[in-house]
Amino acid sequence: xxxxxxxxxxxxxxxxxxxMGMWIFLFTEVLFFGGLFLLYSVFRSKYTLAFHxxxxxxxxxxxxxxxxxxxxxxMMMALSILFVRKGEKASSILCxxxxxxxGLVFLCNKYIEWSAHIRHGIYPDxxxxxxxxxxxxxxxxLYYVMTGLHGLHVLIGVCVIxxxxxFTARGKIYRDDFVxxxxxxxxxxxxxxxxxxxxPLFYLIT
Amino acid sequence: MNGKGFPLHxxxxxxxxxVWLSLVVLTATTVAVARLxxxxxxxxxxxxxxxxxxxxxxxxxxxxxxxxxILKAMLFxxxxxxxxxxxxxxxxxxxxxx
Numbered sequence: 408x409x410x411x412x413x414x415x416x417x418x419x420x421x422x423x424x425x426x427m428g429m430w431i432f433l434f435t436e437v438l439f440f441g442g443l444f445l446l447y448s449v450f451r452s453k454y455t456l457a458f459h460x461x462x463x464x465x466x467x468x469x470x471x472x473x474x475x476x477x478x479x480x481x482m483m484m485a486l487s488i489l490f491v492r493k494g495e496k497a498s499s500i501l502c503x504x505x506x507x508x509x510g511l512v513f514l515c516n517k518y519i520e521w522s523a524h525i526r527h528g529i530y531p532d533x534x535x536x537x538x539x540x541x542x543x544x545x546x547x548x549l550y551y552v553m554t555g556l557h558g559l560h561v562l563i564g565v566c567v568i569x570x571x572x573x574f575t576a577r578g579k580i581y582r583d584d585f586v587x588x589x590x591x592x593x594x595x596x597x598x599x600x601x602x603x604x605x606x607p608l609f610y611l612i613t
Numbered sequence: 614m615n616g617k618g619f620p621l622h623x624x625x626x627x628x629x630x631x632v633w634l635s636l637v638v639l640t641a642t643t644v645a646v647a648r649l650x651x652x653x654x655x656x657x658x659x660x661x662x663x664x665x666x667x668x669x670x671x672x673x674x675x676x677x678x679x680x681x682x683i684l685k686a687m688l689f690x691x692x693x694x695x696x697x698x699x700x701x702x703x704x705x706x707x708x709x710x711x
Contacts, residue, residue, distance in 0.1 A: 423618030423681065430684055434691040441695045448699070449706050467644065474640050482633040485674045492623050596674045600667045606640075607659035611647035 422586055429590040433597050440601050443553050447608060450545045457542025462612045464529065465550075466520060470610035473516050474602065477561075480509035481599040484568070484592045487575075494582045496575060503572040503588075506595070510565040517558050521551075550609055557605060560598045567591050622679060632673045639666050 451458045487502035524547075528535035531551055536544055571588045574580040580588045643662040651658060671677050677685060 421618070422620065426618070426680070427684060427687075430687060434687070437691055437695060441698070445699055445702055449702060452703075452706060471640065471644055475637060478633060478636045478640070481670060481674050482629050485629045486626060489624060489626055489629070593675055596670050599674075600670055603666045603670070604660075604663050607643050607647070607663055611643065611659060612655070613647070 422589075425586045425590060426593070429593050433593060436597060440553075440556075443549070443556070444604065444608075447549050447553070450542070450549065451612075454540075454542025454545060457540050458546050459612055461543045461546040461550075462609060464524065464527070465610050466523070467610050467613075469516050469520055470606055473513050474606050476509050476513050476516070477599045477602050480506045480513070481596050483509065484595045488585060488588055488592050491575065491580060491585045491588060492582060496578075496581070499588075500572060500575055503568055503575065507565050507568050507572065510561050510568070513561055514558060514565075517554065553605060554609070557598070557601050560601070564591075564595050564598050568595065618681070620676075620679065624673075624676065628673060632669050636666055636669060639669075 483502045483506040487499045487506065490496075490499035490502060524530060529547055530536065531548060536547055568591055571580060571591050574587060639662055643659055646658050646662070647655065671688075677688065
């Protein structure tokens with residue numbers, strides 16, 4: 408068995424460069440979500456009471472469950488990379504499968520939450536919402552935009568992990584060349600971090 | 614540049630499980646603390662706990678601790694830029710609405 412480093416040299420994989428590229432992309436994402444968090448903070452400092460009242464509409468149980476689901480999926484993603492590096496292909500595929508499954512469960516919970524709000528007549532531009540105070544309108548607009556964009560990131564993550572799962576199965580991601588899975592993992596953990604902030608700021612401010 | 618930076622150190626799976634456990638405990642803590650209604654300090658504690666959780670994810674799951682210094686410095690600059698934007702905005706907001 409030759410050294411992994413030698414094989415990587417033969418395969419012309421630049422790990423530092425590949426990972427740095429991914430991190431730079433994640434920095435643009437930090438500023439993208441950062442702008443929305445800034446908007447949230449400014450409006451929350453202006454309409455504090457309305458924000459606290461509106462947060463009562465959100466289901467803390469579902470929010471907490473979704474937090475644990477995403478945290479678990481993050482661990483599964485980290486484990487899948489570990490297994491690939493140990494050469495345990497089947498375990499890695501299983502972990503990636505669980506990550507995809509948990510991502511889908513997260514989105515199902517989002518669907519349940521959003522449908523409940525829509526049934527109660529609270530959705531962007533709804534007659535009921537437009538009658539509410541300005542602070543509440545802003546809270547729910549931010550809620551839909553921020554959790555919606557985050558949900559979109561989860562959906563993209565699920566699609567990309569499905570791709571890496573196929574690559575792993577076909578042996579294109581393996582012990583000596585796994586930077587695709589590594590970078591997908593970085594993206595997935597970033598999506599997890601965004602939710603780590605969204606959860607207390609929207610669900611726990613009652 | 615071929616094969617540059619190929620990671621040789623493989624982390625232990627029990628480290629990941631331990632980090633996950635800490636993250637779940639911190640989630641329970643932040644939910645419990647929110648029930649105490651600390652009013653003024655509620656946001657600060659929530660953000661402090663969330664940042665601790667993010668720190669764990671970045672350090673272990675994204676294994677930043679094993680990355681070269683340049684990557685750590687880049688992350689610092691990105692977060693510093695965000696902090697600066699937030700502070701500059703609030704230096705306006707705080708004095709405008711008072």
